[in-house]
Amino acid sequence: TAGDIGFLYVVLALMRNGRADVLFDVLTQTSAPSYGYMLARGATALTETWNANPENSQNHFMLGQAEAWFYAGLGGVRIDMARPATERIRIVPQPVAGVASTSVRYRAIEGEVVCAWEKQADGASLRLRVEIPPGAKATIAVPCSDPARVREGGRPVQRAPGILRVRRAGGRTLVVVGSGRYLFEAPLV
Structure with a gap:
């Protein structure tokens, strides 16, 4: 994965190069790392880590950079x-x-x-x-x-x-x- 620092640049690169399909697939897949995985594990907000570990924060804006894609891409x-x-x-x-x-x-x-x-x-x-x-x-x-x-x-x-x-x-x-x-x-x- 790109981690918290690099994920924004992955989002921007995919958006700028017309690869919304790749970003959508990454975000919605139900295996880690993805938002879909967090949802499948019962998360109702972004978790601190891609693996949605319940030992970490369960309401954390880390990895929230896809929000930029919701407005500017999708x-x-x-x-x-x-x-x-x-x-x-x-x-x-x-x-x-x-x-x-x-x-x-x-x-x-x-x-x-x-x-x-x-x-x-x-x-x-x-x-x-x-x-x-x-x-x-x-x-x-x-x-x-x-x-x-x-x-x-x-x-x-x-x-x-x-x-x-x-x-x-x-x-x-x-x-x-x-x-x-x-x-x-x-x-x-």
Whole structure:
């Protein structure tokens, strides 16, 4: 295992490299080391050690770094304070098998940022709802490699109001938007 110090960097590396599937599997497996193992051993909070030893603390934030992934990876809300204000909000949801939907609200300096996604019944398409606060801009990385298949508000994304720029990068459709509410629909390809 990476231990308490190194685990954050494992989480960040997997998140940044689009390997949410690996992180989800590690967190949910029922053998040690994992959160799933802690739950299987009866834990109701994070334990001090991966093996959930009852001799150690049973309510401990050690190894809690996956919380960052819940917001910035699975939920998709990333705020990069090193970037200019007009470029710091990024929405990069990472849907994984075994999770049907998420909803994240994040209070940024600019205001509340919302990202909620749900897989459709067929499991092959995604509905992504995003809210960007007044005066802000954001880049939304829709998990679909073909911009022509992405829709916003029922229209092709390239022709939807509020869309400032659309391009393909890294197997996703990148959409730059101004403030407002957006509803994207796309196949998970």
